[in-house]
Amino acid sequence: KKLTDMARVITAVGEWEPPALVGLCEVENDTVLRDLTRRSPLKELNYRYVMTDSPDLRGIDVALLYQRDLFKLLSFRSVSIPPLKQFRPTRDLLHVSGLLLTGDTLDVFVCHLPSRSGGAKESEPYRLHAARILYTEADSILNIRLHPQIITMGDFNDYPTNNAIQ
Numbered sequence: 001k002k003l004t005d006m007a008r009v010i011t012a013v014g015e016w017e018p019p020a021l022v023g024l025c026e027v028e029n030d031t032v033l034r035d036l037t038r039r040s041p042l043k044e045l046n047y048r049y050v051m052t053d054s055p056d057l058r059g060i061d062v063a064l065l066y067q068r069d070l071f072k073l074l075s076f077r078s079v080s081i082p083p084l085k086q087f088r089p090t091r092d093l094l095h096v097s098g099l100l101l102t103g104d105t106l107d108v109f110v111c112h113l114p115s116r117s118g119g120a121k122e123s124e125p126y127r128l129h130a131a132r133i134l135y136t137e138a139d140s141i142l143n144i145r146l147h148p149q150i151i152t153m154g155d156f157n158d159y160p161t162n163n164a165i166q
Contacts, residue, residue: 003040020070023110023153050076055089072099111154131164
């Protein structure tokens with residue numbers, strides 16, 4: 001039932017066209033995504049996935065679902081966020097590169113930045129640290145691609161006006 005409900009939500013997001021890409025946060029393990037893409041109604045849409053294997057102590061990761069008819073996977077990698085002394089390890093960033101139907105390369109970053117656990121102000125340095133790493137990664141793409149196209153998505157654990165987002 002949960003797989004069917006999740007598949008229904010994912011396909012409903014695109015209204016008449018299911019989304020080509022879906023960023024996921026709080027992914028428990030590879031089995032969950034395998035079941036979602038192979039044992040739910042999503043199997044008819046030819047979704048595949050890539051995910052991180054982060055050092056998060058709870059085993060929580062991020063992932064990207066993609067329709068391989070619309071997005072040809074070129075590469076993916078985890079970008080680690082070295083923990084600051086007073087904080088526990090957090091989720092890696094997921095960087096995925098793929099080809100669109102137009103032949104253009106699209107770079108996607110799926111993020112789940114450090115939580116506000118312990119207070120928004122107290123945990124802000126860790127989110128800033130992760131945001132700087134994300135910025136550096138995205139900036140490097142701007143320097144190597146002729147016509148860079150970048151999507152950054154996920155749970156930033158901040159508001160648009162907060163420093164990490166700025």
